[in-house]
Amino acid sequence: MQGIKNMLLGIAIMVSSIAFYSVYDNDMVAVIIAFIGLCISIYGYSKKEK
Secondary structure, eight states, rough: OOHHHHHHHHHHHHHHHHHHHHHOHHHHHHHHHHHHHHHHHHHHHHHSSO
């Protein structure tokens, strides 16, 4: 269950990077936030229970 929560957290971070980009129009920060969310999602996917 913890892996699924990490995946959802990563997806939420990626969506928030889209919202950040639409407000502040800063490419680099939005890409960094999205990359962090992607890493968390991949970590959650690799740790999910089988």
